[in-house]
Amino acid sequence: MRMVDLIEKKRDGVELTPSEIRFVIEGYTKGDIPDYQMSAFLMAVFFEDMTDAERAELTMAMVESGDQIDLSAIEGIKVDKHSTGGVGDTTTLVLGPLVAACGVPVAKMSGRGLGHTGGTIDKLEAISGFHVELTPEQFAAQVNELKLALVGQSGNLTPADKKLYALRDVTATVNSIPLIASSIMSKKIAAGADAIVLDVKTGDGAFMKTPEDAERLARAMVGIGNGTGRQTMAIISDMSQPLGFAIGNALEVQEAIDTLKGTGPRDLTELCLVLGSQMVVLGGKAETLDEARGMLEEAIASGRALEVFRQFVERQGGDPRIADDPALLPQADYTFEVQAKQSGWVADIIADEVGTAAMLLGAGRATKESEIDLAVGLMLRKKVGDRVEAGESLATIFANTEDVQEAMKTLEENIIISDENVPAPELILEIVT
Numbered sequence: 013m014r015m016v017d018l019i020e021k022k023r024d025g026v027e028l029t030p031s032e033i034r035f036v037i038e039g040y041t042k043g044d045i046p047d048y049q050m051s052a053f054l055m056a057v058f059f060e061d062m063t064d065a066e067r068a069e070l071t072m073a074m075v076e077s078g079d080q081i082d083l084s085a086i087e088g089i090k091v092d093k094h095s096t097g098g099v100g101d102t103t104t105l106v107l108g109p110l111v112a113a114c115g116v117p118v119a120k121m122s123g124r125g126l127g128h129t130g131g132t133i134d135k136l137e138a139i140s141g142f143h144v145e146l147t148p149e150q151f152a153a154q155v156n157e158l159k160l161a162l163v164g165q166s167g168n169l170t171p172a173d174k175k176l177y178a179l180r181d182v183t184a185t186v187n188s189i190p191l192i193a194s195s196i197m198s199k200k201i202a203a204g205a206d207a208i209v210l211d212v213k214t215g216d217g218a219f220m221k222t223p224e225d226a227e228r229l230a231r232a233m234v235g236i237g238n239g240t241g242r243q244t245m246a247i248i249s250d251m252s253q254p255l256g257f258a259i260g261n262a263l264e265v266q267e268a269i270d271t272l273k274g275t276g277p278r279d280l281t282e283l284c285l286v287l288g289s290q291m292v293v294l295g296g297k298a299e300t301l302d303e304a305r306g307m308l309e310e311a312i313a314s315g316r317a318l319e320v321f322r323q324f325v326e327r328q329g330g331d332p333r334i335a336d337d338p339a340l341l342p343q344a345d346y347t348f349e350v351q352a353k354q355s356g357w358v359a360d361i362i363a364d365e366v367g368t369a370a371m372l373l374g375a376g377r378a379t380k381e382s383e384i385d386l387a388v389g390l391m392l393r394k395k396v397g398d399r400v401e402a403g404e405s406l407a408t409i410f411a412n413t414e415d416v417q418e419a420m421k422t423l424e425e426n427i428i429i430s431d432e433n434v435p436a437p438e439l440i441l442e443i444v445t
């Protein structure tokens with residue numbers, strides 16, 4: 013087989029066979045196929061797309077390019093959740109204990125990463141003593157007993173994806189539905205998921221700016237999941253404004269605890285119930301989404317979801333009193349209110365800009381080397397559609413410096429007030445199965 017023939021075939025819109033796709037991915041991972049040929053191939057995929065069979069084969073070739081996590085020591089159907097990313101997205105912290113309380117095993121591998129705030133591990137490290145260093149045996153035992161454990165990323169997962177992503181980044185081929193979908197799904201499958209729930213976000217705080225693109229990506233990922241024997245469902249959710257109120261690590265832990273108690277923000281709670289229902293159904297613990305939702309609501313009302321959180325924190329070395337006493341979380345030295353300059357209705361909260369304000373305060377990493385300040389961030393006091401009077405607080409800044417001018421200005425410019433009543437955006441745009 014010669015790479016040049018496969019580039020030509022894809023360029024001309026002809027479907028590649030499974031062995032041809034394997035040849036491309038294995039050859040590129042090993043270094044036998046040079047970057048210039050792979051670049052041409054990626055550009056051909058960008059323009060000619062891939063069939064469902066090609067996408068599934070590409071995904072499994074990437075999965076098999078490196079280590080795969082073996083979760084067979086864990087009982088039950090392991091359901092993983094993936095979000096395409098947004099601002100102030102605290103769902104993982106809520107969903108873990110919530111679905112675990114309904115009997116679905118949550119064997120989560122998480123990262124730190126770059127962004128407006130830290131990754132799930134950074135957030136949990138706001139809890140004094142919490143750690144993610146579990147041996148594979150401890151990890152499996154904890155999931156079997158408590159239904160919930162979280163470890164840091166380890167092993168050499170999907171090296172093909174790492175190499176391909178770096179090349180896509182410099183060849184203008186990141187933004188291709190089959191390439192994004194296979195990249196995300198390969199990582200979930202390599203991490204051992206039997207079933208996958210996807211939260212594809214849309215809006216200016218999201219990777220997919222329009223609902224149409226979000227739907228195409230959701231359908232592509234559901235197609236790959238089902239085509240590789242992993243039951244997969246997706247929802248498309250709004251990220252035109254941040255989710256919930258808190259943006260910042262300790263602040264989001266507090267918000268997650270509130271949500272597990274049933275007193276969290278309405279949008280975050282609803283999203284967790286919708287995603288959680290899908291996880292409970294895929295985990296085989298309920299027949300219908302309605303039945304699953306009832307179970308989740310009961311887990312919150314009875315306090316069982318919060319109790320799972322408490323035990324999870326304790327088993328991973330953290331201070332479980334955090335669940336009842338938020339003052340034990342890292343606290344910022346200063347707070348400042350962002351005041352409304354006029355009366356009216358909140359018309360827009362530009363999610364990515366508001367996220368940038370949190371990063372400016374030190375809540376997230378701009379580069380891999382940046383240090384995170386777990387205590388800082390911001391709390392929105394209003395959401396789109398809310399009435400506001402001049403002088404009222406739109407948001408509170410939590411900082412460890414008195415110099416918050418840049419963050420303050422960013423927030424003032426990106427929380428937009430209108431003279432006219434604006435409806436709150438629809439949170440769940442679609443469910444894709």
Ligand code: URA
Pocket residue numbers: 177186191192193195196
């Ligand atoms: N996120 C991923 O993991 N892969 C992509 O290709 C794009 C976004």
Ligand code: CA
Pocket residue numbers: 215216251252253360361362363
């Ligand atoms: Ca917006």
